[in-house]
Amino acid sequence: MFGGFTGFQANAANDFGERMINSVVTQSLRHLFSRSDHIDVAVRCSPPSKLLQGMVDSFRMEGRGLVIRKEFEAAEMMFETDAVAIDVGSAIGGKIRLRQPTQAVAQVVLNEDAINRAFAAQLVRQHLEGVTDEALTNLSGGEPVTFRDIRMTLQPDQQVTIAAKTDLPNRQDVPLQLTAKITVEKRRRIVFADAEFLADGIPDGLQSLSGTLSRGFATVLNRMVDLERFNLDGVLLRVNRLETKGNQLVFSGYAQIEHFPGTV
Numbered sequence: 001m002f003g004g005f006t007g008f009q010a011n012a013a014n015d016f017g018e019r020m021i022n023s024v025v026t027q028s029l030r031h032l033f034s035r036s037d038h039i040d041v042a043v044r045c046s047p048p049s050k051l052l053q054g055m056v057d058s059f060r061m062e063g064r065g066l067v068i069r070k071e072f073e074a075a076e077m078m079f080e081t082d083a084v085a086i087d088v089g090s091a092i093g094g095k096i097r098l099r100q101p102t103q104a105v106a107q108v109v110l111n112e113d114a115i116n117r118a119f120a121a122q123l124v125r126q127h128l129e130g131v132t133d134e135a136l137t138n139l140s141g142g143e144p145v146t147f148r149d150i151r152m153t154l155q156p157d158q159q160v161t162i163a164a165k166t167d168l169p170n171r172q173d174v175p176l177q178l179t180a181k182i183t184v185e186k187r188r189r190i191v192f193a194d195a196e197f198l199a200d201g202i203p204d205g206l207q208s209l210s211g212t213l214s215r216g217f218a219t220v221l222n223r224m225v226d227l228e229r230f231n232l233d234g235v236l237l238r239v240n241r242l243e244t245k246g247n248q249l250v251f252s253g254y255a256q257i258e259h260f261p262g263t264v
Contacts, residue, residue: 037065054088071121073114079106096260112247119150176214187238190225234259
């Protein structure tokens with residue numbers, strides 16, 4: 001009977017420890033995002049008694065409706081870590097402090113509408129306004145060029161079409177249009193490869209001008225999307241592959257987790 005009671009106490013302690021770690025990790029991860037509709041965390045530890053030594057087999061986080069830096073929306077995000085060593089005392093105090101960095105497999109899903117809203121974010125706009133590339137200023141009388149009203153449409157097989165507008169001193173609302181294939185370079189840069197001017201719907205008299213501006217716009221896009229600008233507190237994101245699925249863009253890769261938010 002005594003052995004059974006001791007076993008019950010151990011199981012109760014293990015269950016409490018797992019619930020506590022779940023709660024602390026969930027609250028820590030919420031601080032990564034400006035807003036989140038839902039975050040679910042699962043702590044995996046076998047046997048559960050390893051929690052007493054601060055050893056965890058993995059954390060798995062699944063989130064929906066996440067907003068990063070107040071302006072960038074992710075429909076879904078998932079990551080699952082390798083084995084993790086944590087400071088038990090910090091966990092009891094309500095924080096998750098890693099004893100060493102860990103890696104996680106990660107997946108991020110973006111909706112097409114959210115991608116297009118992101119073009120209006122200040123972090124993005126600063127790369128689209130006042131562009132002084134010579135190929136563009138040659139057409140604007142030396143004046144900087146600004147791109148606006150950007151709309152990206154996702155297509156199968158990583159293809160996209162992108163429409164935009166710009167204004168020149170002698171002509172307003174010049175339409176731009178191109179097709180490209182989105183790829184990953186060095187695991188951190190999103191590249192619009194094989195960009196081509198798309199003349200469909202562009203008036204004949206504007207096609208030459210629009211084509212030159214569209215190709216210049218592609219150059220601007222290709223130096224703009226560096227994932228290091230979107231790294232979270234303590235979390236460095238890297239992309240191994242991406243794919244288009246209907247109106248969603250899916251990134252698969254890994255995250256290097258140096259620390260949890262608010263623990264340095």
